[in-house]
Amino acid sequence: MTFEKVAKLLKEESFKRNHLEEISLERPDPLMVASKHKDEFSALICALFAYGNVQAIIKFLESLDFSLLEKDEISITQTLSQHYYRFQTSQDIQQFFLTCKRAKAQSATLESIFLEGYRKSHNVMDGLRGLIAFLYDINPYRSRGYEFLLGKIPATIPTSPYKRWHMYLRWMVRKDHLDLGLWSGVESKDLLVPLDTHTFALGKKLGLIQRKSYDFKAVLELTESFKKLDHNDPIKYDFALYRLGQERRF
Template sequence: MTLKEVLNAHVASKNSDDELFSYADPLQVATKFKEPHIALICALFAYGNAKLIVKFLNSLDFSLLDENEEYIKKNLTNHKYRFQTTEDVKQIFITLSRLKRQGDIEEIFRRGFDKNHAMIDAINEFIKFIYSLNSYRSQGYEFFFSKPFDKSPNSPYKRYNMYLRWMVRDSDIDLGLFKNLNKKDLLLPLDVHTHRISLALGLCTRKSYDFQTVLQITQKLIDFDENDPIKYDFSLYRIGQKSELNEIFSNIR
């Protein structure tokens, strides 16, 4: 089998609800609600140990996004996660409650995309809009939302690319809630698992964990499926998580 055929087989077996719920994954929480603002919280808190991520997400009361800001402050008193203090979490919820009232998430991303027909510009436009909603700043708050770039990106923007995968792809495990962005334009949500597996499989040659590596791997996946290149993301992640690389090599000829 060719590498494309082997990866297609893994996509067929791994992009399923059974596989999604076999290991802790923040998409499990987003799937329960199928709501863009809640999914954004799930994606942007998706760093660190997967079990701890899901445990933290399940402790949050997402209905607070529809409450007034004083109510949010009074009811988010014991929530903190790694780099985010309790005050950071309160301000994150306040920012996203303002976003819910003042802007359509998909429209903000689409406006950025339309500048150069590039998903990275969609992400940059969205981050800039987010910072316009709240003057609060801290290390944890800025880590959560990431920082925009001026001329060209260096960060892989993994969590935003994962969010866009969830929201734009409309098949198998993903949510498909965005209707005006195309899955052919998505970028790989690069993490340590997918980077290591991509290097081993020859999907990239760059050892740097940066945006250029995202582009290199994404272009290779476009060669495999130009209409839905990021369908391979979840299976590549699971291959790394489940240490199945030797099995793949045994099937490639």
């Protein structure tokens, strides 16, 4: 398929899928749960637990009481004592909620922390570096599951795609019928693709990615391909590509 045909397909699919009915119990996505709360902390929880089978993700997210972020730490630990998800034990989940609770208690918005790094050169990885470091700093708890959830503080030259974090940024920055647009200080043109293994495979099949390795360089390559379609809002094609892969259209 030529690039012109791929471009036409993605433009049509992104337009067609930009409506609320695109996400439902029949067509689940973690954004469905995040959209109920429209809060940057609840959305972060939804995004970082968004790995594995999508039905299992939704079931877990819907079992959570996001109002716990407004309650005391004892209530958080007691309420979440029986919760677990894949690599995260109940203690990991308790501590992650405590981290978010403490961040809110400091009157710090996640956007303000992100902007401290991002504003220097409009590089979202600089913003993520500061935000992830901030979350680690306010809670000394460490475990394998907890660190998997937050991810590593990005190196100067990252290797990981940081898929869940870039998905979170898409939700926060872009504003349409799907993405929440809760942040105003970040430009859509600076976002990077939340690349997962499925969109990576389809991106290669459609000629949008030449790189053989699923890594950060592949993220940059697909983002550049999307920028040829819309320089100011390249990531609006991410959801369409994800759905095409999920539906096994190619």
